[in-house]
Amino acid sequence: MNLDIKKDFIEKWGKYFPGNELPIGCFYSDDLHGAEFPNAPKPNKHGITCIFGQLAPVRKGKAHAFNQDNLGCWGSKGLLGFMPAEADDQTIDFLVNVEKYKKSAAHVKAMFQNSPPLKAPKKYLIFKRWDSLTEKDNPQVVCFFCTPDVLSGLHGLANYDTMTPNGVITPFCSGCEMLVAFPMKELESSDPKAVIGLLDPSARGWVKQDILSFSIPWPKFQSMLENMDDCFLNTFIWGNIRKRFNSAEQ
Numbered sequence: 001m002n003l004d005i006k007k008d009f010i011e012k013w014g015k016y017f018p019g020n021e022l023p024i025g026c027f028y029s030d031d032l033h034g035a036e037f038p039n040a041p042k043p044n045k046h047g048i049t050c051i052f053g054q055l056a057p058v059r060k061g062k063a064h065a066f067n068q069d070n071l072g073c074w075g076s077k078g079l080l081g082f083m084p085a086e087a088d089d090q091t092i093d094f095l096v097n098v099e100k101y102k103k104s105a106a107h108v109k110a111m112f113q114n115s116p117p118l119k120a121p122k123k124y125l126i127f128k129r130w131d132s133l134t135e136k137d138n139p140q141v142v143c144f145f146c147t148p149d150v151l152s153g154l155h156g157l158a159n160y161d162t163m164t165p166n167g168v169i170t171p172f173c174s175g176c177e178m179l180v181a182f183p184m185k186e187l188e189s190s191d192p193k194a195v196i197g198l199l200d201p202s203a204r205g206w207v208k209q210d211i212l213s214f215s216i217p218w219p220k221f222q223s224m225l226e227n228m229d230d231c232f233l234n235t236f237i238w239g240n241i242r243k244r245f246n247s248a249e250q
Helices: 003-016 074-079 089-098 105-114 148-159 175-186 218-227 236-249
Strands: 024-029 064-066 124-129 141-146 194-197 212-217
Touching: 003 218, 074 175, 089 105, 141 148, 141 175, 141 218, 148 194, 148 212, 148 218, 148 236, 175 194, 175 212, 212 218
Parallel strands: none
Antiparallel strands: 024 124, 024 141, 064 124, 141 212, 194 212
16 A cells, blocks of 8 residues: 555545544455454343444454454355355345345345345455554555545545446445445446445444444545645635534544
8 A cells, every 4th residue: 555645544534534533444364464364252131242332443443353253243244255146045044034124035136136245255354443554555445434525525435436326325234344345345346336234223222322333445535635725625615514523522
């Protein structure tokens, strides 16, 4: 990673989004890149620990790596590509009869057909907060945990240089897919889109009630960074929002 990009973003983030949480860079790798590989969590009364719970230390600055051996939810193991994920009887029963997110088996099967699960290209999925990234890291997706005010700025910035109103998407899927899998798939697009997430009710209990996610494929992130000084963020319109950030700091 070019450390000039790291420095440039930190400066602009502090200017336009003062006091707000730095994002997390994530990428697949066969090397740990200095990240800790934590033990698998002890299952709670429901038998799982959501990845959003496991990312809490990363948001505080600790770099962590995950794969099928330490992810705390069987869904994330498959949907992040470390194990086969398919519309089998167990998955159908869970989505239709337990979580009740899909109306029928046909709906579950169609969902998997229309959006085949991601396959992990390497051994680990690394998460590092932005200020922990090094020149040896290669972030593929930049993930923000943000309030609605911050989200509005990121959403506007993502659409600043698009020719359509669809520079950002909000797919129906699991929280971990919104955070990582869908933006990873967008890397294959000639016009990669950012992804609003944390709309999965099963994941929301693991974060504060005013937090959503916004994940950006790396090429899209670079263009957004280049545009920060030229867009609405540098006007009185955003200045009024920025005052609220400053107020919240005090």
